[in-house]
Amino acid sequence: MDLLETLEKVTFKLLELAATALPKKVEAQLNRVIQEEKSEIGENQLAIIAKNIQSAKILKRPLCQDTGLISFFIQSRNNFPNPSQVRNILVKVTKKATQAIPLRPNAINFFEGNTGTNVGELIPWIYWTDRSDSTFEITVQLKGGGSSNISRLYMLNPTEGIKGIKKAIIEAVASAGSRGCPPYTIGIGLGGTEDVAMLLAKKALLIPPDQRNSRKEFAEIELDLIQTLNTLGIGIMGLGYGPSVLDVHIMQAARHPASLPVGISFSCWALRYATARITEDKIEYITHEG
């Protein structure tokens, strides 16, 4: 198949999936919370959330009106196909999907204002990573402004260590409070430089729910943080009942001797992304199928 042609169709489908339906595993994790909640206020909020997820899926409408500033994550071998051709396609599809689904136009150019198309200066943002096999993988992430506004970067003194990392995360979540539509999924990027830590934090949100870091030490920190952060009592929508945090994912990189960057990216309960894997003979929507 012609990859560029396929990419056009696949990207449209990904934008539609991401806006209108939660990834299967994200929905399953949220459903467990919905079944377990016993408080009246918590139950009321979750009943609306559950009904909203179902209605959005059936009506194919954006489940949240904030469909985010659009970003794509691409994995391919040797930058194939040509990145500038890929960009042209993603820009074209973003414009088309904004009209057709529709999405809320969220790209604001400085001085000119809202472009009306979700395409603006450098937006949609595209991340490329190399991949050793010939599979082409593309993810679209739709992240609302509310949860972006509470993200944090801490440049800690390295001697603060793991304890300092935990303190920074507890500070950030407590200060986020009700503002980003909890219960939250929290992406943590550790190490690297300041930009790397934030990128890892954002990428960590794309790790499947309940999947733990492959390093035992970090897996334990994730579990400890989930437990600890849930004692803060923020609750569903910040109303004090039910869980504050659904999951915590850590991604790490080596750091500079003088630096300990801690990037923290939040997702609202409506953690929206969709991934497709394209190979010679098939297309799989791995977040939404099966």
Next chain:
Amino acid sequence: MALINLKTPIEEAQVRKLHIGDHITISGTIFTARDEAHLRALQFARDNRPLPFATQGNVLYHCGPVARQIDSGWEVLSAGPTTSTRLEKFEAEFIKSFGITVIIGKGGMLEQTQEALKEYGAVYCNFTGGAGVIAANFIEKVEQVIWLDLGIPEAVWVFKVKEFGPLLVAIDTYKNSIFDNVQKHVVARKDILLKELEADK
């Protein structure tokens, strides 16, 4: 859950009877305003110019919808609330200038707004964030859209709604705030957690 059904225009005397924890629904005319619309509307008020849209329902909704143009006008597909604290620095003046009695948003508002809610007689109600499709289902009609030069999310949308709710009264006219009560607990708990970590060698 007992529901109090209110129809617009909603008057000060009605909302002074409400308390945090009450659940209400609203039927009638409401309008949206976010950051840019607040700025512009307040400039109109300072210049003594009448607003080009109807605020008579007295209900302000912090919302930027997903909407598309159809033959008969506009169709709203998703219209949940936006984070209200961004409007904190404008809201007291906004309430005073336009006689707002109900604000619908999410996440709560702070001291200055709470003071204005008390003084002028208005409540702040929370609708579930992210529940855009459910919220849009309460909209019967788009009566007016104005200031589209600000873009779809920042424009002012005048909606006719039917039994929009349940809306949780989260800040009342007595300066009680559910969010403040929760946040006080969160901060106290955070301080304990940080101390415990510090003590843990």
